Amino acid sequence: MPVLTSSRTSTPCDLFALRERLRATALENSVAGRRADLELQIAGEFTHEGCRREILCVRISGAFAGHDPIRLGLFAGIHGDEPAGCAALVELAASLAADPERVAGYELFLYPVVNPIGFERGTRQNGAGKDLNREFWCNSEEIEVQAIEAALRTHQFHGIITLHTDDTSEGLYGYAHGRTLNEALLTPALDAAKQFLPLDDRAIIDGFPARAGLICDCFAGVLSAPPEQRPQPFDLIFETPGTAPFDLQVSATVAALDSIIRTYPGFIAYAQDL
Numbered sequence: 638m639p640v641l642t643s644s645r646t647s648t649p650c651d652l653f654a655l656r657e658r659l660r661a662t663a664l665e666n667s668v669a670g671r672r673a674d675l676e677l678q679i680a681g682e683f684t685h686e687g688c689r690r691e692i693l694c695v696r697i698s699g700a701f702a703g704h705d706p707i708r709l710g711l712f713a714g715i716h717g718d719e720p721a722g723c724a725a726l727v728e729l730a731a732s733l734a735a736d737p738e739r740v741a742g743y744e745l746f747l748y749p750v751v752n753p754i755g756f757e758r759g760t761r762q763n764g765a766g767k768d769l770n771r772e773f774w775c776n777s778e779e780i781e782v783q784a785i786e787a788a789l790r791t792h793q794f795h796g797i798i799t800l801h802t803d804d805t806s807e808g809l810y811g812y813a814h815g816r817t818l819n820e821a822l823l824t825p826a827l828d829a830a831k832q833f834l835p836l837d838d839r840a841i842i843d844g845f846p847a848r849a850g851l852i853c854d855c856f857a858g859v860l861s862a863p864p865e866q867r868p869q870p871f872d873l874i875f876e877t878p879g880t881a882p883f884d885l886q887v888s889a890t891v892a893a894l895d896s897i898i899r900t901y902p903g904f905i906a907y908a909q910d911l
């Protein structure tokens with residue numbers, strides 16, 4: 638299976654390559670008759686300066702595991718200049734397709750590039766110059782935000798994971814929003830990722846108090862569950878250090894996501910026993 642190498646992604650504008658790889662994985666999967674269904678969907682589309690752009694979604698559905706499927710929404714590339722998360726979601730899709738047991742009981746929706754114009758240009762903002770991660774749930778006019786809000790409302794995810802890169806940090810960290818379940822998922826995820834990159838153990842990260850790479854506070858307007866959704870899903874933000882080698886950022890992110898996918902069903906079983 639082809640690997641998205643650092644040399645290939647040193648030009649982070651290679652949306653075409655990302656898309657072709659997803660197509661190839663979907664095809665391999667269907668030919669091999671594997672039990673995880675992998676399907677490419679279009680979560681949104683728009684025209685920018687005369688060219689059509691799509692927000693892709695990869696839906697991966699695993700085998701029945703004795704309960705209703707756990708729906709997770711995984712998002713990357715909200716900031717177009719943070720391609721490690723985009724590559725990590727493509728990597729995750731490919732590896733889950735190759736090893737479908739890991740996704741049994743799940744229905745995953747992966748959005749590798751929420752901000753396609755920013756991704757092409759290598760900019761944080763979208764084509765209109767907006768930081769999309771300050772635009773959620775405030776009647777944004779940005780089409781990318783509207784498309785993702787619609788997906789969040791439609792799928793009512795049990796969990797939301799958003800991937801970012803911070804080029805002012807030298808280590809991994811995450812936002813747990815002060816909720817116990819989030820912390821219980823994020824702590825082992827950071828542990829799993831630590832085999833590739835160190836934790837950011839500063840007491841203040843991104844202006845917020847932090848402990849062992851965990852931040853409780855957050856900015857307003859970030860990608861999150863619909864405010865009216867009950868119960869609220871678990872909701873994590875995972876950050877890699879932008880100056881670290883690209884491949885290690887990708888590996889650390891995939892390890893963190895794997896950890897969360899492995900760990901979460903245990904929490905459901907625990908909650909049902911209460």
Ligand SMILES: [Zn+2]
Pocket residue numbers: 715716719800801802
């Ligand atoms: Zn970001």
